[in-house]
Every structure is written in structure tokens, then in C-alpha cells.
Amino acid sequence: MKAEDIKKIILNIISEIAPDEDLSNIKEEVRLRDQLALDSMDFLDIVMELRKKYGIEVPEGDYIHLASLESCIKYLLPKFNRT
Amino acid sequence: MDLNDRIVITGIGLTAPNGNNLSEYRKNLLDGKANIQRIETRYMGPVLAGVCNFDPLRYQTKKEIRNGTRAGSIGIYCAHEAIRDSGVDWQGIDRSRVGIYEGITEHGNVETENEIYNISQFNYDTKYWSHHHNPRTVANNPAGEVSINLKITGPHYTIGAACAAGNAGLIHGVQMLRLKEIDFALAGGVSESIHTFGIFAAFRSQGALGEHNEPNKASRPFDTARNGIVVSEGGCIYTLERLEDALKRKAKIYGEIVGYGLNSDATDTVLPNPERQAECIQLALKKAGLHPKDIHLVNTHATSTNQGDIQECEALRQIFKDCPHTYFNNTKSFIGHAMGAAGALELAGNLPSFEDATIHATINVDNLDPACELNNLVINKPLKVNNVDTILNNSFGMLGINSVVIIKKYIY
Numbered sequence: 001m002k003a004e005d006i007k008k009i010i011l012n013i014i015s016e017i018a019p020d021e022d023l024s025n026i027k028e029e030v031r032l033r034d035q036l037a038l039d040s041m042d043f044l045d046i047v048m049e050l051r052k053k054y055g056i057e058v059p060e061g062d063y064i065h066l067a068s069l070e071s072c073i074k075y076l077l078p079k080f081n082r083t
Numbered sequence: 084m085d086l087n088d089r090i091v092i093t094g095i096g097l098t099a100p101n102g103n104n105l106s107e108y109r110k111n112l113l114d115g116k117a118n119i120q121r122i123e124t125r126y127m128g129p130v131l132a133g134v135c136n137f138d139p140l141r142y143q144t145k146k147e148i149r150n151g152t153r154a155g156s157i158g159i160y161c162a163h164e165a166i167r168d169s170g171v172d173w174q175g176i177d178r179s180r181v182g183i184y185e186g187i188t189e190h191g192n193v194e195t196e197n198e199i200y201n202i203s204q205f206n207y208d209t210k211y212w213s214h215h216h217n218p219r220t221v222a223n224n225p226a227g228e229v230s231i232n233l234k235i236t237g238p239h240y241t242i243g244a245a246c247a248a249g250n251a252g253l254i255h256g257v258q259m260l261r262l263k264e265i266d267f268a269l270a271g272g273v274s275e276s277i278h279t280f281g282i283f284a285a286f287r288s289q290g291a292l293g294e295h296n297e298p299n300k301a302s303r304p305f306d307t308a309r310n311g312i313v314v315s316e317g318g319c320i321y322t323l324e325r326l327e328d329a330l331k332r333k334a335k336i337y338g339e340i341v342g343y344g345l346n347s348d349a350t351d352t353v354l355p356n357p358e359r360q361a362e363c364i365q366l367a368l369k370k371a372g373l374h375p376k377d378i379h380l381v382n383t384h385a386t387s388t389n390q391g392d393i394q395e396c397e398a399l400r401q402i403f404k405d406c407p408h409t410y411f412n413n414t415k416s417f418i419g420h421a422m423g424a425a426g427a428l429e430l431a432g433n434l435p436s437f438e439d440a441t442i443h444a445t446i447n448v449d450n451l452d453p454a455c456e457l458n459n460l461v462i463n464k465p466l467k468v469n470n471v472d473t474i475l476n477n478s479f480g481m482l483g484i485n486s487v488v489i490i491k492k493y494i495y
Binding site for chain 2: 017018019020037041044045048051052
């Protein structure tokens with residue numbers, strides 16, 4: 001799996017949990033919270049969808065890695081390629 | 084009574100299986116148009132139900148709908164519609180002095196069933212249980228969603244009173260206004276119960292789930308062929324104000340809540356008690372300072388069950404035996420039983436009688452059960468009368484909770 005694939009997966013999840021948001025101009029390096037109306041419950045939704053759809057576990061101590069698309073990709077890439 | 088203690092209805096927001104606003108709903112009641120459908124239910128297959136088709140996106144974002152509950156959406160839709168109908172200056176109102184009181188029969192069963200089904204897809208591993216479950220299932224959820232959506236910072240909570248809850252929500256609004264706890268109430272009832280299989284399964288096990296080949300004929304109170312309840316979703320929220328405030332802002336006044344009664348049977352979990360129902364009606368009449376003969380229209384609670392309909396008629400015959408100008412009807416014959424919304428929704432369908440002096444019918448009465456005979460029961464087609472100045476609305480629920488409200492036409 002490549003970085004671009006992870007990006008698509010994350011954007012798909014966000015489009016489901018925040019269906020009113022425009023995701024066409026998301027900047028990878030900027031915090032998601034600074035670009036979208038996402039709260040802590042939404043980040044828990046991202047964690048839950050990763051678990052349900054891909055069997056990926058994100059421990060609470062690692063939530064910080066979900067802050068931006070860039071950090072998501074960096075953190076999740078080895079996890080996806082391990083499964 | 085002081086103007087400050089007199090409470091009036093100044094706005095109505097509703098969604099029923101046959102209407103998403105008062106004029107559409109009333110027209111269908113007068114035109115004899117029911118709307119009951121056969122829907123698929125988890126584990127049980129098709130059942131009959133009343134389904135609302137309002138557009139939740141009118142007042143909510145997609146995310147709010149996804150994270151919230153159906154009862155929340157119903158409450159939000161009805162609250163917005165009621166506020167708009169009231170004509171109050173919503174931008175200028177002090178929202179810390181607005182109270183939200185929503186009657187519910189039950190809440191949380193839908194969301195719990197959904198989560199159990201969800202984890203069943205993961206071998207019942209509870210780590211797949213949603214973090215949204217608690218905010219969705221706390222008992223105040225339907226009112227709390229209204230508070231958040233409309234930025235109302237006054238008190239919000241639900242009133243759990245089984246199928247008497249719609250009236251109970253309304254009564255609580257009256258009480259809080261009289262106590263000066265608030266200045267403006269959003270009060271009524273909501274129900275999302277058709278989205279849980281449990282309510283259908285339980286009524287079926289009890290032998291009380293309505294069924295008919297033609298869905299619109301399934302809810303048939305007082306008819307000999309009635310065989311049970313048709314469960315519906317729905318909601319109705321009223322804006323209530325002290326008369327003085329309503330007059331000051333020249334509000335339209337639908338009617339004045341002049342009396343109410345709330346009591347308990349203290350006898351059985353499911354079987355009603357006509358003596359206590361009669362006492363509840365008497366309590367409301369006493370509070371209103373009225374006699375039975377002063378009531379022009381009684382909207383019955385009858386749910387199309389064998390025993391329940393008969394027992395309510397017994398209670399009504401006791402009280403209204405010498406009342407030649409009192410008429411009776413039933414709204415559930417059109418919309419089924421909207422549970423926590425029933426009392427409030429059924430009252431709304433009858434309030435226009437103050438203006439048009441017409442009593443909507445009880446439909447689907449092909450053969451009137453002799454045990455349900457009432458003088459002046461309006462069946463199968465609406466009845467034009469000289470005038471309707473007072474309406475008494477019955478709503479009774481499981482565990483023996485009874486609620487009655489009396490509304491009087493307001494003469495300007």
C-alpha cells in the first residue's frame with residue numbers, strides 16, 4: 001500500500017463522519033482540526049472506522065499521530081503494510 | 084385568574100405520518116386520509132407502522148443527523164417549526180429563559196438495538212461498541228439535541244410517562260411558566276419507537292399488535308374487528324407563553340390550557356383502570372372550573388386494543404352521560420399510535436376545530452363495538468357543529484399513568 005492509498009482511505013472515512021465538509025482542498029501538512037469542523041468524538045470515529053474496516057488499532061497514546069493527513073499517512077503506512 | 088397564570092398556545096410544530104405541518108395534517112384528517120405503511124423490521128420482517136417523511140436536513144447538518152437520534156431530529160424539526168409559527172422574535176429572545184420539555188414513551192431502545200446488532204457483526208466484541216451510544220441514549224437526548232441545535236440555554240429534559248407523555252410534556256410546560264421558572268416553553272412529545280423491533284415484538288407477544296391486509300385500515304378503534312396497536316413515529320412541539328406576554332406581542336393564540344389532570348392507576352402494568360381515568364378527567368375539569376357539559380369535543384386515547392377501548396368508553400360514559408353537546412373522536416385511526424408524541428399530536432389535529440367548528444371523524448369503524456358506544460361518537464365522516472369552544476384530550480399509558488388536558492378557545 002502506498003501513501004496515496006492511505007490518504008484516500010482517511011479522506012473516505014472523514015467524508016463519512018463529516019459529510020458536510022468540503023474535502024477537495026485539504027492541506028496534508030495542516031492539522032485537520034484547523035481545516036475542518038472536527039471534534040474529539042470525530043477522531044474517535046476515525047479510530048473506530050480504522051478498526052472496523054481495516055483491523056487497524058490506534059492506541060490512545062498514538063491519537064496525536066492522527067492530527068494531520070501527513071502525520072496519519074506516516075503513522076498508518078507501516079501498519080497497513082503489516083496487515 | 085391573573086394574566087400571568089393563564090398559559091396559551093402560540094405556535095405548533097409537528098410531524099405526523101400524514102402531515103408535516105398543521106394545515107396539511109388537518110386537511111388529511113378532514114379528508115379521511117390515513118397513512119400507515121408496511122415496513123421491514125430487524126428480526127421480525129414486515130410490520131405495520133406510521134412513518135414520517137419530514138426533511139431533517141431543513142434544520143440539521145448531515146453530521147448532526149448521523150451522530151444524533153431520530154427522536155432528536157423529530158424534536159428539532161418540530162421545535163423550529165413551532166418557533167417559526169409562533170412569530171416570536173427568536174433572535175431577540177432570552178434563551179436562558181426558554182425551557183424544553185419533551186414527553187417520551189421510551190428512549191434509547193433504538194440505539195441500543197443498533198449497537199447490539201453492530202457488535203454481532205464482530206463476534207460480540209465490545210470494542211466495536213460506538214462511543215456515540217451514551218449521548219444518544221441518555222434520557223434527555225431528544226430535548227438536549229433541540230437545546231444544542233437552537234442554542235437554548237434554559238432547562239431541557241424529557242418527561243417519561245409512557246403513552247401519556249405528550250400531554251405530560253405540555254402540562255409540565257404550563258407548570259414551569261406558572262412558577263416563573265421560564266418565560267417561553269417548547270413543550271410536547273416525540274417518538275422514534277418504530278425504529279426498534281422490540282416494541283413491535285413485545286406488542287405481538289402481548290397479542291396487541293395491530294394487523295390488517297390494508298395498512299390504512301389497521302388502526303380501527305371502537306370497531307369490532309380491531310386487533311391491536313399500530314405503532315407510529317411522530318412529534319409535536321408547542322410554544323407556550325403566559326397570556327400577558329402573548330398579548331403584549333400580539334401573538335396568534337391557538338387556545339388556552341385551562342385545565343389538566345395527571346394521576347396513576349396503581350393497579351396493573353398494562354391494563355388500564357377506567358375508574359382512575361375518570362378521576363383524572365374530573366381532576367382536569369375541576370382545575371378548569373368546568374362541568375362535563377361544558378366540553379364540546381373529547382379526543383379519545385383509544386388505541387385499537389380490545390380491552391383498552393372498552394375501558395376508556397366506560398370512563399367517558401360515567402362522566403359525559405348527560406352531555407348532549409359533547410362529541411367524541413379518535414385521531415389514532417388515521418396515524419396509529421405515536422406513543423410519546425400521541426397526546427400532543429392528537430390535540431394539534433383537533434385545535435383547528437375552534438376555527439372551523441368541524442370535528443374530524445374516527446375512521447375505519449365498519450361495525451361499532453356495542454361496548455364502545457358513546458353518544459355523539461363521530462365516525463367515518465367529519466361533522467360540522469355550531470361551535471367548538473372547549474377540547475378535552477385524553478392520553479393514558481402503561482404502568483397506569485393518566486393525563487388529560489383541557490383547552491379553551493381564546494376569545495380576543
